[in-house]
Amino acid sequence: MRKILVLLSMSVVWCAVSAQNTFVLSGKITDEKNKELPGAAIVVSPGEKGVVSDARGNYRIDGITEGKYQVRVSFIGYRELTDSVQVSSNSTFNCKLKFVPLNLQEVVVTDNYAETRKKEETLNVEVVNDDFLRQNAGGSLMKSLERLPGVSTIDIGSGHSKPVIRGLGFNRVVVVENGVKHEGQQWGADHGLEIDQYSVDNVEVIKGPASLMFGSDAVGGVIDIKQNHLPVDHSINGEVNLVGKTNNNLLGTSVEVAGRKDWFFARLQATVLDYGDYKVPADSVDIYSYRVPLYKNHLRNTAGYERNWHLSFGIVKPRFQSRFFVSNISSKSGFFANAHGLEPRNVDTELHDKSNRDILYPFQQVDHFKVVNKNWWKYGKTSFTADLGFQRNFRQEKSYYTSHGYMPPVFPDTMSFAADLEREFDKYVYTGTLKASLEQNTQTTYTAGISSEYQENRIDGRGFIIPAFQQFTLGGFLVAKHSFSEKSLLQFGLRFDYGTIKTEAYYDWFSSPTENGSSYLQRAQDLDRSFSNVSWSAGYSYSPEHWLLKVNVGKSFRMPIAKELAANGVNYHHFSYEVGNPDLSAEVSYQLDGGVEYHSQKLAVGITPFLNYFPNYIYLNPTSEHDRLYGNGNQVYIYQQSEVFRLGGELHAHYQLLKSLQVGIMGEYVYSEQLSGEKKGFTLPFSPPASAIVNLKYRKEKFLFFQHAYTSVDYRLTAAQNNIVPPEETTDAYQTVNLGMGGEVKIRQQNLKLSLQVQNLFNTRYFNHTSYYRLINLPESGRNFILNVSIPFSGEIK
Amino acid sequence: MKTQSKILLLLMLAITAFACSETDDKDDQKPVISMSGTEVFPNNCDTLYFGEAFTFRIHFSDNQELGSFSIAMHNNFDHHSHSTEVTECVFGPVKTPVNAFTFIEDYPIPEGTKEYEVNMSVEIPLGEGTIPFDEGDYHFFISLTDKAGWSTQKGLSIKILHR
Numbered sequence: 031m032r033k034i035l036v037l038l039s040m041s042v043v044w045c046a047v048s049a050q051n052t053f054v055l056s057g058k059i060t061d062e063k064n065k066e067l068p069g070a071a072i073v074v075s076p077g078e079k080g081v082v083s084d085a086r087g088n089y090r091i092d093g094i095t096e097g098k099y100q101v102r103v104s105f106i107g108y109r110e111l112t113d114s115v116q117v118s119s120n121s122t123f124n125c126k127l128k129f130v131p132l133n134l135q136e137v138v139v140t141d142n143y144a145e146t147r148k149k150e151e152t153l154n155v156e157v158v159n160d161d162f163l164r165q166n167a168g169g170s171l172m173k174s175l176e177r178l179p180g181v182s183t184i185d186i187g188s189g190h191s192k193p194v195i196r197g198l199g200f201n202r203v204v205v206v207e208n209g210v211k212h213e214g215q216q217w218g219a220d221h222g223l224e225i226d227q228y229s230v231d232n233v234e235v236i237k238g239p240a241s242l243m244f245g246s247d248a249v250g251g252v253i254d255i256k257q258n259h260l261p262v263d264h265s266i267n268g269e270v271n272l273v274g275k276t277n278n279n280l281l282g283t284s285v286e287v288a289g290r291k292d293w294f295f296a297r298l299q300a301t302v303l304d305y306g307d308y309k310v311p312a313d314s315v316d317i318y319s320y321r322v323p324l325y326k327n328h329l330r331n332t333a334g335y336e337r338n339w340h341l342s343f344g345i346v347k348p349r350f351q352s353r354f355f356v357s358n359i360s361s362k363s364g365f366f367a368n369a370h371g372l373e374p375r376n377v378d379t380e381l382h383d384k385s386n387r388d389i390l391y392p393f394q395q396v397d398h399f400k401v402v403n404k405n406w407w408k409y410g411k412t413s414f415t416a417d418l419g420f421q422r423n424f425r426q427e428k429s430y431y432t433s434h435g436y437m438p439p440v441f442p443d444t445m446s447f448a449a450d451l452e453r454e455f456d457k458y459v460y461t462g463t464l465k466a467s468l469e470q471n472t473q474t475t476y477t478a479g480i481s482s483e484y485q486e487n488r489i490d491g492r493g494f495i496i497p498a499f500q501q502f503t504l505g506g507f508l509v510a511k512h513s514f515s516e517k518s519l520l521q522f523g524l525r526f527d528y529g530t531i532k533t534e535a536y537y538d539w540f541s542s543p544t545e546n547g548s549s550y551l552q553r554a555q556d557l558d559r560s561f562s563n564v565s566w567s568a569g570y571s572y573s574p575e576h577w578l579l580k581v582n583v584g585k586s587f588r589m590p591i592a593k594e595l596a597a598n599g600v601n602y603h604h605f606s607y608e609v610g611n612p613d614l615s616a617e618v619s620y621q622l623d624g625g626v627e628y629h630s631q632k633l634a635v636g637i638t639p640f641l642n643y644f645p646n647y648i649y650l651n652p653t654s655e656h657d658r659l660y661g662n663g664n665q666v667y668i669y670q671q672s673e674v675f676r677l678g679g680e681l682h683a684h685y686q687l688l689k690s691l692q693v694g695i696m697g698e699y700v701y702s703e704q705l706s707g708e709k710k711g712f713t714l715p716f717s718p719p720a721s722a723i724v725n726l727k728y729r730k731e732k733f734l735f736f737q738h739a740y741t742s743v744d745y746r747l748t749a750a751q752n753n754i755v756p757p758e759e760t761t762d763a764y765q766t767v768n769l770g771m772g773g774e775v776k777i778r779q780q781n782l783k784l785s786l787q788v789q790n791l792f793n794t795r796y797f798n799h800t801s802y803y804r805l806i807n808l809p810e811s812g813r814n815f816i817l818n819v820s821i822p823f824s825g826e827i828k
Numbered sequence: 829m830k831t832q833s834k835i836l837l838l839l840m841l842a843i844t845a846f847a848c849s850e851t852d853d854k855d856d857q858k859p860v861i862s863m864s865g866t867e868v869f870p871n872n873c874d875t876l877y878f879g880e881a882f883t884f885r886i887h888f889s890d891n892q893e894l895g896s897f898s899i900a901m902h903n904n905f906d907h908h909s910h911s912t913e914v915t916e917c918v919f920g921p922v923k924t925p926v927n928a929f930t931f932i933e934d935y936p937i938p939e940g941t942k943e944y945e946v947n948m949s950v951e952i953p954l955g956e957g958t959i960p961f962d963e964g965d966y967h968f969f970i971s972l973t974d975k976a977g978w979s980t981q982k983g984l985s986i987k988i989l990h991r
Contacts, residue, residue: 320983432906435932439903439925605971605981652977654895656934663898663932665971665979709977711854754856756977 152569190222198250334363435662607661
C-alpha cells in the first residue's frame with residue numbers, strides 16, 4: 031500500500047515537472063570533415079534523455095527545462111564527446127566528432143547484445159565475443175569455449191578438439207559459420223573442428239534441440255559462429271595478434287586488415303601457428319599395461335602447424351547487403367607415436383626424440399576450403415536472406431604401412447594409393463538457405479525458409495572405415511514470434527525435412543582366406559536410404575525487471591550418417607571391428623528446457639535445467655562377439671538404437687563483492703541412461719563428469735600503466751566419472767587452477783592489448799574423461815603460459 | 829536481500845541434487861586373462877614350431893559372464909611390438925617378410941560361464957603350398973570379451989621357428 035502511495039506521489043511530482051516551461055535542444059553531428067553522421071547517440075543529463083541523429087546527422091530533444099545540462103555524444107568509431115550546455119531557451123548544440131583508431135570488435139558485440147540475444151531466444155544461449163576468446167584462449171576454438179557452462183570438448187592432442195554440448199557431440203552438434211553449416215568429418219573421434227579461432231568475433235552457443243532452424247544433427251545444440259564486423263566508413267583498420275605458449279612451444283600470429291569506403295568493404299586475415307610436442311606431468315605412460323617412457327615429458331610426435339587465410343568483402347547498403355567469405359584452413363599434426371591410434375607401438379625413439387618440433391609418422395593433414403555468400407535485403411516489412419556455401423574438406427591420415435589381419439606383409443607396388451596413406455576423406459558440400467521474415471506488426475514476426483545441402487564424399491587409402499557416399503537434404507520451416515509486451519515473448523515453429531543417403535560398394539584391395547579359398551571381401555553394399563521428419567519447437571520467455579524466465583519444448587532429429595549405416599572395418603585405434611546397421615531409423619530427440627535468471631546490480635544467478643528423451647539413440651555397441659574374417663579377430667561393435675533418458679543443467683552465479691572484485695561460480699552436470707537395448711542401465715560414451723569453476727575476477731580501469739586491467743583466478747573442480755560404458759575407463763576427480771591477467775597499454779599513440787594466462791598452474795597430473803587419448807592413460811597438458819598481444823591499427827580512406 | 833537469500837538457498841539445493849549418484853547392478857568389470865601359473869602356454873618370449881601343434885592353455889574369468897575370445901598370430905619382423913608384457917624378449921634382426929605366417933581365429937565361450945579354462949590344440953602349418961613360412965619374431969595376440977561388451981587384450985612376443 032505504501033508503495034502505491036509513493037508511486038502516486040512520484041507521478042504527481044512528474045506531472046508538476048512536465049508542467050514547467052520546456053525547450054528544445056537540437057543540433058547536427060558531423061565528423062571533422064563536416065560529413066554528417068547518422069545514428070550517433072546524444073544523451074543529456076540530468077534526466078538521461080537520449081535520441082539518435084537522423085540520416086542527415088540532425089537531432090532534436092524536446093521537453094528540456096531550464097538549467098545546465100551535460101551532453102554526451104557517442105558514435106561507433108569516434109571519440110565520445112561530453113560538453114555542457116546552458117538551456118534557457120530553445121538551444122542549438124552542434125558538434126564534430128573525432129575519428130579514433132579503436133578496436134571496433136568490442137563495440138559491436140557488447141554484453142548488452144548478449145543480454146538481448148538471451149531474451150529473444152527461448153532456448154538457452156551463451157554469447158561470447160573475441161575478448162572472451164582472447165582472455166580464455168586455448169589450443170583451439172572449442173578449447174577456448176570450454177569455460178562456458180554446458181560446453182565441453184573431446185580433445186586430440188594440443189591443437190584439435192571437438193565440440194560437446196551437455197554431453198552430446200560428434201554429429202549431434204551443429205557448427206554454423208556465417209549461416210552455413212560447417213561440414214568436416216564430425217564422426218571421427220580424432221578429427222578436430224576446422225575453424226580458425228582468431229578469425230572469430232562472435233560465437234553463440236545454443237544449448238538444446240535446434241533442428242527447427244538448423245535441420246538434421248542439431249540435437250544437442252549449435253555453435254553459431256559469426257564474422258559480423260564491419261569497418262567504419264572511410265576507414266582502414268586492423269590488428270596484429272601475437273601468441274606464444276610455453277607448454278608446446280607454440281608461436282603464432284594472426285594479422286587482420288579491413289577497410290570500407292561507402293558501401294564497399296573488404297577484410298583479409300592470415301593466421302600462422304606452429305607448435306611442438308606438448309608436455310605432460312609424467313615420465314612415462316601406461317598403454318594397456320605397456321609402459322612407454324617419455325623423453326623430457328614430451329608426448330612424442332604431437333607437434334603440428336596451422337596455416338589459415340580468410341578473405342571477405344561485400345556490399346553494405348541500408349536495404350541490401352551481400353557479403354562473401356572465402357577461407358582456407360590448413361593443418362598438419364602428429365599423432366602420439368607410441369599409440370596409433372591407441373594400439374601400443376614401439377617407435378624409433380632416437381628419430382622421434384631428436385626434435386620436438388618435427389611431424390613424423392603417424393600424422394593427419396587437413397585442408398578445409400570454404401566460400402560463403404550471405405545476402406540480405408529488405409522490401410517493405412519483409413526482409414530476405416539467402417546464404418549460399420561451398421566447402422571442400424580434404425583429410426589424410428598417414429602412417430608407416432603395417433600389415434593388419436590378412437593384409438599382405440609387404441605393400442604391393444601395384445596399388446593406386448601410396449603405402450603410407452592410411453585413410454583419405456574428400457568431401458564436397460554445397461549448401462543453400464533462403465529465408466523470409468515478415469514483421470506483421472511490432473509484436474508479431476513470421477519467418478519462413480528452406481534449406482538444402484548436397485554432399486559428395488570420396489575415400490582412399492589402405493584402411494576402410496566408411497564407404498564413399500552422397501547425401502542430400504532438403505528442409506522447410508516456419509517460425510512465428512509474438513511479443514505480448516517487451517517482456518514476454520512466445521515462439522513456435524514447425525519444420526519438415528527430407529534426406530537421402532547413398533553409399534557405394536567397397537571391396538578390400540587384398541584377399542582374405544575364406545571357407546572356400548580366398549576372395550576380395552565386399553565390405554560395403556550399394557545402399558540407398560531416405561528419411562523424413564517433422565520437428566517442432568515451442569517456447570516462452572518472460573523477462574520482468576530483474577528476472578529472465580524461459581521454457582522451451584522441442585523435437586529434434588538426426589539422419590543416420592554413412593558410418594552408422596555402412597561401416598565395416600577394423601578401427602585399430604580401439605581393437606574394434608565396427609559394423610554399420612543399414613536398417614537404422616532417423617534419431618529423434620524430445621527435450622524440455624528451462625531457465626531462470628536473476629540479476630541485480632551486484633548479483634547474477636542463473637540455472638538452466640533440461641530433460642531429454644531419445645526413443646532411438648544411435649549407439650556403437652561393443653558386443654561380446656569376435657570376428658575372424660572381416661574383423662581380423664577383433665571385438666565386434668555394431669550400431670544399434672536404444673531408448674535414452676538424460677537430464678542435467680548448468681548453474682552460474684556472480685556476485686560483485688567490491689566495486690572491482692567479482693566472485694563467480696559456474697557448474698554443469700549431465701546424467702544419461704540407456705533405458706533399453708543391450709546396454710540397458712549404462713550411460714552414453716564420452717559423458718562429461720560434473721564440473722564447476724570458482725572464479726575470482728579483479729578489474730580496475732587503471733592499474734599502473736594498464737587500462738582496463740584485470741586479473742582472474744579459476745579454480746576448476748571436476749568430479750570423478752564412474753558412470754561409464756564399455757570400453758571406457760573410470761576417471762578420477764581432479765582440480766586445477768588457471769590464472770589470467772591483462773589489460774591495455776598505450777605506448778605513444780599505439781594501443782596494445784595484453785593477456786597472459788597460466789593454465790594448470792600447479793602442473794597437476796590428471797586425466798580428462800572425454801579426451802581421445804583417455805583410453806591409453808595419457809595425462810592432460812602440464813603447466814602452460816599463454817601470452818597474447820594484439821596491436822590494433824587504423825587509418826582513413828579519403 | 830530476501831530474493832537473494834532465496835536464490836542462494838535454491839543454489840544450494842541444486843548443488844546437493846547435482847552431487848547425488850546412484851548404484852545399480854550393471855556389469856562394471858572387465859574380464860580377466862590370467863597369465864600367471866605354470867600351466868599357461870604360450871608365455872611371453874616362448875617359442876613355437878612350424879609343422880607342429882601346440883596346446884594353448886589359459887584361464888579366463890569374469891565377474892558376471894564371459895563372452896568370446898580370439899587369438900591372432902602375425903609377424904613382428906619390423907619390431908612394431910604391441911606387447912602388453914613387461915618382460916622384454918630378445919628379438920632377431922629386423923627383416924622384410926617373404927611368406928609370413930598369419931593366424932586369426934575366433935572362439936565362442938559357452939553361455940553362463942564365469943570361469944573358463946582353455947586347453948586346445950592349435951596346428952601351425954609348415955608353409956603355404958610348397959613355400960615354407962618365414963621364421964622369426966611373431967606376436968601372439970589374445971582378445972577376450974564378456975557378455976556386457978567389456979574386453980581385455982594380451983599381446984605376447986613369441987618366436988615361431990622351423991624345427
